[in-house]
Amino acid sequence: MKHELLCQPASTAIRFSLEQGDELTCEVGAMIAMTKGITVETTSKSRGGSGGIMKGLKRMFSGENFFLNHFTAQQPNQSLIIGPTMLGDCTHHALSGGAMIVQGSSWVASDSGIQIDTTWQGFSSAFFSGESMFWVKCSGAGNLFLSSYGAIYSVEVDGEYTVDSGHIVAFEDTLQFRIGKAGKSLIGSFFGGEGLVCKFSGRGTLYCQTHNPPSLGKLLGPKLKPR
Amino acid sequence: MEVTIRNAPSFANLLVNLDPGDRIVAEADAMASMSSGIEMTTRWNGGVFRAIARRIFGGESIFVNEFKSTQSGHIVITQPFPGDMACLELKGNTMFLQPGAYIASEPQVTLGLGWAGIRSFISGEGLFRMKVSGYGRVWFGAYGAIFTRQVEGEYIVDTGHLVAYEPTIGIRVGMAGGIFASFFGGEGLITRVNGQGKIYMQSRSFEGLAAWTNAHL
Numbered sequence: 001m002k003h004e005l006l007c008q009p010a011s012t013a014i015r016f017s018l019e020q021g022d023e024l025t026c027e028v029g030a031m032i033a034m035t036k037g038i039t040v041e042t043t044s045k046s047r048g049g050s051g052g053i054m055k056g057l058k059r060m061f062s063g064e065n066f067f068l069n070h071f072t073a074q075q076p077n078q079s080l081i082i083g084p085t086m087l088g089d090c091t092h093h094a095l096s097g098g099a100m101i102v103q104g105s106s107w108v109a110s111d112s113g114i115q116i117d118t119t120w121q122g123f124s125s126a127f128f129s130g131e132s133m134f135w136v137k138c139s140g141a142g143n144l145f146l147s148s149y150g151a152i153y154s155v156e157v158d159g160e161y162t163v164d165s166g167h168i169v170a171f172e173d174t175l176q177f178r179i180g181k182a183g184k185s186l187i188g189s190f191f192g193g194e195g196l197v198c199k200f201s202g203r204g205t206l207y208c209q210t211h212n213p214p215s216l217g218k219l220l221g222p223k224l225k226p227r
Numbered sequence: 228m229e230v231t232i233r234n235a236p237s238f239a240n241l242l243v244n245l246d247p248g249d250r251i252v253a254e255a256d257a258m259a260s261m262s263s264g265i266e267m268t269t270r271w272n273g274g275v276f277r278a279i280a281r282r283i284f285g286g287e288s289i290f291v292n293e294f295k296s297t298q299s300g301h302i303v304i305t306q307p308f309p310g311d312m313a314c315l316e317l318k319g320n321t322m323f324l325q326p327g328a329y330i331a332s333e334p335q336v337t338l339g340l341g342w343a344g345i346r347s348f349i350s351g352e353g354l355f356r357m358k359v360s361g362y363g364r365v366w367f368g369a370y371g372a373i374f375t376r377q378v379e380g381e382y383i384v385d386t387g388h389l390v391a392y393e394p395t396i397g398i399r400v401g402m403a404g405g406i407f408a409s410f411f412g413g414e415g416l417i418t419r420v421n422g423q424g425k426i427y428m429q430s431r432s433f434e435g436l437a438a439w440t441n442a443h444l
Contacts, residue, residue, distance in 0.1 A: 163260040183267035
């Protein structure tokens with residue numbers, strides 16, 4: 001399976017070239033176009049994986065859809081184009097055995113070598129950081145595709161690294177994060193608009209998004225008329 | 228300190244590489260991520276009273292954050308709008324920035340407040356404008372792409388599209404044509420720019436997005 005990222009970073013789409021038998025699991029609604037030799041199957045469990053309804057329900061908590069779409073090429077030389085709903089970027093990450101913790105709604109697609117599950121990152125981190133309580137955990141070996149609002153940049157963390165809440169896309173599970181204040185003083189952190197931030201430690205790859213939808217929403221909201 | 232504008236024009240953001248001792252001042256909530264050796268301190272955006280006045284009338288933040296690196300590292304600074312960013316190199320001169328445009332500046336740059344006038348407020352451009360002066364680089368952002376024009380004499384810009392201008396430029400709000408043309412022609416109020424100097428405009432207006440969204444609610 002080959003892939004190509006098109007139209008980066010504002011309206012990124014991913015084009016796959018599939019050989020017969022290649023399988024790809026995508027977020028519901030991600031398909032933009034495809035050739036006719038590809039079949040689609042909608043289930044609530046990942047390919048070959050266990051779990052059914054419960055996994056689907058858990059996935060809903062993480063901000064993803066209850067269902068997953070499995071695309072399988074039945075003929076050689078097939079092409080599939082997918083893209084996320086929001087304006088923004090997509091990125092590719094090759095997993096080789098470890099796990100990637102993905103912000104709910106940032107997972108777009110992965111091939112059959114990857115298991116998708118939902119993971120709990122703790123109540124306090126969700127409550128204080130404004131991030132989701134449940135995250136998507138992708139493990140195994142294969143190709144993983146992520147999306148963001150804004151452009152995606154990667155950081156190789158070795159030691160400590162700080163990310164403002166709302167800017168995390170995904171991180172390797174060799175990294176841990178805790179909630180901390182942005183500045184030295186708590187009052188300063190609060191009034192400085194940064195509030196609480198996520199402080200990562202460990203060693204691994206971290207993906208961030210350059211923009212965050214709540215910041216735009218905060219500016220647009222007051223300009224909207226009441227419904 | 229090395230600053231790069233990345234992902235322009237749709238999702239412009241600043242990648243700032245800091246050497247030990249380097250400092251950069253940024254708008255509140257503009258930090259997206261940073262290395263661990265960087266300390267953040269929060270201060271008033273140009274004095275207590277001015278900061279409060281600016282919050283109430285100008286739509287700017289009361290506070291700005293200063294980031295200081297104790298060791299080599301980087302910080303990513305962003306803006307809420309999907310759009311472009313531009314850099315101004317101040318050499319003792321002054322520039323006016325429209326509310327919300329300011330993103331970051333070098334510490335030698337003075338952040339001040341300029342009175343924009345009642346007419347500016349009525350047209351939705353804010354009662355105050357940000358005045359940046361001194362020596363050093365200033366970065367500002369826009370909703371949409373940024374383009375510039377060297378104005379000589381009179382020039383007309385739709386309200387909501389002007390982002391920054393030199394103090395040699397006078398601003399007057401007026402109607403695009405007669406009353407009929409102004410309100411039914413969709414242009415409404417316009418900004419008459421007068422004088423000699425450089426202006427920066429944005430290719431989209433945030434008010435335009437709000438109006439479009441309102442029509443679809």
